[in-house]
Amino acid sequence: MNQSVTLSASANPxxxxxxxxxxxxxxxxxxxxxxxxxxxxxxxxxxxxxxVAGQRQLALGVPTVNTLLLIAGSASVSAAVRAFVLDRxxxxxxxxxxxxxxxxxxxxxKCGEFAGKFAAxxxxxxxxxxxxxxxLTFFHFLHxxxxxxxxxxxxxxxxxxxxxxxxLAGVETAAAYWHMVDLVWVVLFALVYVAR
Amino acid sequence: MSASFTKSTARNxxxxxxxxxxxxxxxxxxDTTQALPKRDNRVNLTEQVARGKNxxxxxxCIGCHTLLGEGAYFAPELGNVYQRxxxxxxxxxxxxxxxxxxxxxxxxxxxxxDGELDDLVAFLKYSSEINTNNWPPNIEG
Amino acid sequence: xxxxxxAVLDTPRGVEEHAATRLKYRSQAVAKxxxxxxxxxxxxxxxxxxxxxxxxxxxDFLFPEIPFNVARMVxxxxxxxxxxxxxxxxxxxxxxxxxxxxxxxPKLAIIxxxxxxxxxxxxxxxxxxxxxxxLAKLTHNEILPTMGREFLEQPTITxxxxxxxxxxxxxxLSMTVLSGRKTSVSLxxxxxxxxxxxxxxxxxxxxxxxxxxxxxxxxVVHLWVEGVWELIMGAMLAxxxxxxxxxxxxxxxxxxxxxxxxxxxxxxxxxxxxxxxIGTPGYWQWWGSIFSAIEPIPFFMMTLFSFNMVxxxxxxxxxxxAVLWALGTGVMAFLGAGVWGFLHTLAPVNYLTHGTQxxxxxxxxAFYGAYAMVVITMIxxxxxxxxxxxxxxxxxxxxxxxxxxxxxxxxxAITLFLTAAGYVQVSLQRMGTTPMPFMVAQDHAATYYWLxxxxxxxxxxxxxxxxxxxxxxxxxxxxxx
Numbered sequence: 001m002n003q004s005v006t007l008s009a010s011a012n013p014x015x016x017x018x019x020x021x022x023x024x025x026x027x028x029x030x031x032x033x034x035x036x037x038x039x040x041x042x043x044x045x046x047x048x049x050x051x052v053a054g055q056r057q058l059a060l061g062v063p064t065v066n067t068l069l070l071i072a073g074s075a076s077v078s079a080a081v082r083a084f085v086l087d088r089x090x091x092x093x094x095x096x097x098x099x100x101x102x103x104x105x106x107x108x109x110k111c112g113e114f115a116g117k118f119a120a121x122x123x124x125x126x127x128x129x130x131x132x133x134x135x136l137t138f139f140h141f142l143h144x145x146x147x148x149x150x151x152x153x154x155x156x157x158x159x160x161x162x163x164x165x166x167x168l169a170g171v172e173t174a175a176a177y178w179h180m181v182d183l184v185w186v187v188l189f190a191l192v193y194v195a196r
Numbered sequence: 197m198s199a200s201f202t203k204s205t206a207r208n209x210x211x212x213x214x215x216x217x218x219x220x221x222x223x224x225x226x227d228t229t230q231a232l233p234k235r236d237n238r239v240n241l242t243e244q245v246a247r248g249k250n251x252x253x254x255x256x257c258i259g260c261h262t263l264l265g266e267g268a269y270f271a272p273e274l275g276n277v278y279q280r281x282x283x284x285x286x287x288x289x290x291x292x293x294x295x296x297x298x299x300x301x302x303x304x305x306x307x308x309x310d311g312e313l314d315d316l317v318a319f320l321k322y323s324s325e326i327n328t329n330n331w332p333p334n335i336e337g
Numbered sequence: 338x339x340x341x342x343x344a345v346l347d348t349p350r351g352v353e354e355h356a357a358t359r360l361k362y363r364s365q366a367v368a369k370x371x372x373x374x375x376x377x378x379x380x381x382x383x384x385x386x387x388x389x390x391x392x393x394x395x396x397d398f399l400f401p402e403i404p405f406n407v408a409r410m411v412x413x414x415x416x417x418x419x420x421x422x423x424x425x426x427x428x429x430x431x432x433x434x435x436x437x438x439x440x441x442x443p444k445l446a447i448i449x450x451x452x453x454x455x456x457x458x459x460x461x462x463x464x465x466x467x468x469x470x471x472l473a474k475l476t477h478n479e480i481l482p483t484m485g486r487e488f489l490e491q492p493t494i495t496x497x498x499x500x501x502x503x504x505x506x507x508x509x510l511s512m513t514v515l516s517g518r519k520t521s522v523s524l525x526x527x528x529x530x531x532x533x534x535x536x537x538x539x540x541x542x543x544x545x546x547x548x549x550x551x552x553x554x555x556x557v558v559h560l561w562v563e564g565v566w567e568l569i570m571g572a573m574l575a576x577x578x579x580x581x582x583x584x585x586x587x588x589x590x591x592x593x594x595x596x597x598x599x600x601x602x603x604x605x606x607x608x609x610x611x612x613x614x615i616g617t618p619g620y621w622q623w624w625g626s627i628f629s630a631i632e633p634i635p636f637f638m639m640t641l642f643s644f645n646m647v648x649x650x651x652x653x654x655x656x657x658x659a660v661l662w663a664l665g666t667g668v669m670a671f672l673g674a675g676v677w678g679f680l681h682t683l684a685p686v687n688y689l690t691h692g693t694q695x696x697x698x699x700x701x702x703a704f705y706g707a708y709a710m711v712v713i714t715m716i717x718x719x720x721x722x723x724x725x726x727x728x729x730x731x732x733x734x735x736x737x738x739x740x741x742x743x744x745x746x747x748x749x750a751i752t753l754f755l756t757a758a759g760y761v762q763v764s765l766q767r768m769g770t771t772p773m774p775f776m777v778a779q780d781h782a783a784t785y786y787w788l789x790x791x792x793x794x795x796x797x798x799x800x801x802x803x804x805x806x807x808x809x810x811x812x813x814x815x816x817x818x
Contacts, residue, residue: 020201024595025209028602028631035627043623124620125231131620139220146216169200203521203587206594213598217605224606224624228552231618236548246545253485253543254473259406264615265692266551267487270393270405272775273692294400301396301776304404306470323547329622331614333689336772 018173026180029143033184036139037191040132047128054129055196062113063193066106067185070144073102074182077151077175084163084171092163092171096155099178103148110141136188140181147181150174235327247312248319255306262337264328270301273337278317278324280335286320287313360722362433364440369723370450371426372716376804378419378457379709383797385412390790394783403465410464410490416704417488418457421499423712424569425453425506428530430719431576432510435526436517441509449505456498460491482543486554489540496540503534521590522579525597526572532565548616555611562708563604563632563674570711571597571639574666577718578643581660582650592642599635607632610682614691622684629682633675636707643667656721656728658737662714665745669706677702677752689767694782695759702752705744713803720807730811737806743799750792758782758789 016023044051080095114137122130154174157163163171232238252258257274258267264275277286290313294302308316360366389408391398399408433440440446463472469485476492478484483493491499507530514523539556575593579586609625612618643664654660677699681690690696717737721729728734766778773781 018200019205021206021209021591021595025213025598025602028599028634031631031634032602032627035630039623039627123231124227125234125618131623135620135624138223142216142220146212150212169202169205173205201591203591203594206591206598207521210594210598210601214601214605217602221605221608224609224621225552228612228617228621229549232546232548232616235618236546236616238546241545249545249547250479250482253482254470254478256406256410256469256485256490258485258487259409259469259490260404262692264547264551266615267692268406268409269692269694269697270389270409296397299395299397301392302400302404304401304406304468326548326616328614328616329619331688331691333767334772336766336774336778 016176017168018176019169022173022176026176029180030184033140033187036136037187040136040191043128043132050127051129052196054127054133055193058133058193060193062109063189066109067189069102069106069109070182070185073099073106074179076102077178081168081171081175084158084168085165087165089158089161089163093155093158096151096158096171100148100152100155103144103151106144107141107148110137110144114138114141133192136192140184140188143181143184147178150177237322237325237327240322240325242318242322244315244318245322248315248317248322251308251312251316252319260303263323264326265331271303273332274320274323275326275328276324276332276335276337278321280337283317283321286317290316359725362439364443364446365430365433365719366723367440367443367446367450368426368430368719370447371422371429372720372723374450374454375419375422375426375712375716378415378422380800380804381461382412382415382419383793383800385409385415387790387793387797390786390793393779393786394790407464407469410469411461413488414464414490415461416709420708420712422453423715424530424533424573425449427569427573427576427712427715427719428506428510428526430715430723431526431573432513432523433517435520435523435576436513438513438517441512441516445505445509449502449509452498452505453502456495456502460495463492464490481541483541486543486550488558489554493541496537500534500537503530503537507531507534520586521593522572522576522586525568525575525593529565529568529570529572532568533561536560536565551615552612552617555608559608559611560605562703563607564601566708567600567604567635568597570666570670570707571600573711573715574639574643574663577659577663577714578646580718581652581654581656581663582646583652583654584646584649588649589646592638592646596635596638596642599631599638603628603632603635610684610687613684613687626683629678632682633671633679636671636675640667640671654728656718656734658729658734658741659714659718661738661741662710662717665741666706666710666714669702669710669745669748671706672749673699673702673704673706673752677756680756689763690759693759693762693767694755695763698752698755698759701755702748705748710745729806730809732811733806733809736802736809740799740803740806743802744796745799747792747796747799751789751796754785754789754792758785761785 076095076098080092080099083089083092083095117130117134122134124131124134151174154163154171157170252263257263260268260271262269262273262275265273281289287310290303290306290308293305296302385408388399388403389405389412392400392405392408429440429446463475467475469490472492473479473484476484476494478493481493483496484490489496507527510527510530514527536557539553542553544550544553571593575589578584579589606624606628609621610629612621612625644667647660647664681687681695681699721727729737761782762778765773765781766775
């Protein structure tokens, strides 16, 4: 998934694709998630029983589909960048909207999952596992929405044909953010849903 | 080797990040207000407690003491003083001020009536029954 | 002062300034009384700080004339008011220059100044002359009780006055910005100032429910000092750095955005580090700890930013003192807010240190390093210009730099001694199987309180020298370049 990043149109292979300011943001976000994951590990080590009991109540089907949706979104946004490199504007824009649609699929499924949890009376104050579960997934959920907004904005901007070979910073910036959201989800999925 | 680094992207990230995290903060605030009834001892918020809080405020107690750890650090924590000293001691102490002991920290005389002292004690009792996640670490505050 | 207002500033190499040392826009001059008032109130703040410092060890000093709670209220309220005067003066100076036009209404700015000064003075006189309960009665606190909460002790009528003053100020500046050039510096400054006014409105919300009271009290206090005030600070620092280094505005401004973005990303949810033990849900211990763990980063970036910009300077600005203050702000804000904040921000540590002298240590260095110093940076850069010269004489600058070192090192000492006192307090009163009562533990820290008071005297001497530096005459040596 991260290979798409290196497929950028940058002439100099040592450059990061997209805007450096976004990479500061991505680093900050990864730092926050990283500390959050460490805190999860710390809390889990101190109270494994609560975490195992909570995790038993998590179904794996929907989150697996969600993982595939986000990875597919990453693939389609990288394909969009490549299409821009080849100046295939219409294909590129369609691929961007496809990414947004895949994100929407994630959001809908996730809302269903949240609704089930709320109906079961689970809140941030239920216990430490559910605190982490809700905090991490909701925090990430907001990032998916922000990613969709960013990709959608780029898709709208792209209508005037501003992203051309050699002028792809904007679209690479958006793609980098999406990949970050995807990457965080993969770790989150492994840590919260799978690792028991 | 520097990649593109534009002011407009930096600006968008600033605005986007600020809005994003402020909305998240509001969401957590909403959850907090939902969770508070179980924690903040609101069932014991009587008229007397309200009067006591007003006395607490208009005598600027927070200018020397802490309450749940917030305030000035010149005089003892009062969030748990109800358990530490009990109602009668508290009232006698307030009435007996200032001690006038030379060189020692002094508390002013506030000329509170017996009714006002009861109100204040009711407020301190209510405060002491808030769920503070087990803070302070011990009875000394 | 020369009457011409068409001087050329920002000449690239720091030459020719001796003929070109006046204000770009005449209305910027309204900043001057604001800065003078700020310094005057700063002086008052330190006097009351010394009184309190002594009361920590000689408990009955000035009792019952000035009880500790009154001195503290005066000390903290003067701090807030002088910083507000400083921000306002900075706004009145910076916004016309950035917007490239005269202030919308200089007259309104002067009226606002006097209203704010008189209201502030009356409030302080009220604190000192009558018992607080009498002040509450006189000002009809019962109509809308807002008094008696830390830092928000002002009578409700004063709070209304602050809102009106802020509105008049914001109206004046917003009209200027709207009709002129919009730069990132001015937009960030305005965002910070509007945020300051908006979050202050939470000071009117004072529910009987103590937990809700405290929860939203932090909407004022935390979202001020670890939120919107940092935007104001960033804008002021960026403005001065652009002026004294000659570094390209684009470069300074994009770093400004990155830094304040980091500030808000960490700082907004970082409010949670105040929600550990006040009745709020336990998850704030996680959220607050995680986000405040990254709060030092923007402060560190600010340190790197100021040094980097000064190293890349394209001119030698004759005002060396202003450059020193700007660099000092970067370092001290990081130490005070970043390092000393981090020391006790994680929930398991804060469980032991909450509400002890450690909080006081952090508060002193953070307020001085971030806010007092950035206002002085602005004053140091603008005051010579407001007095008709590019920079002060060599002698005056030398004295100002001595005062910088005295005040800054004294503040470092105050912080270290309060940290030591906090350590004593935590280990004796909060830890162990037989914890000591509060006052017994305090007596064990008395030595540190004495040393803190001595450091305070040094700070006071530094401040006195700083004020004297305004009156040192002598030739400006900019012709020597």
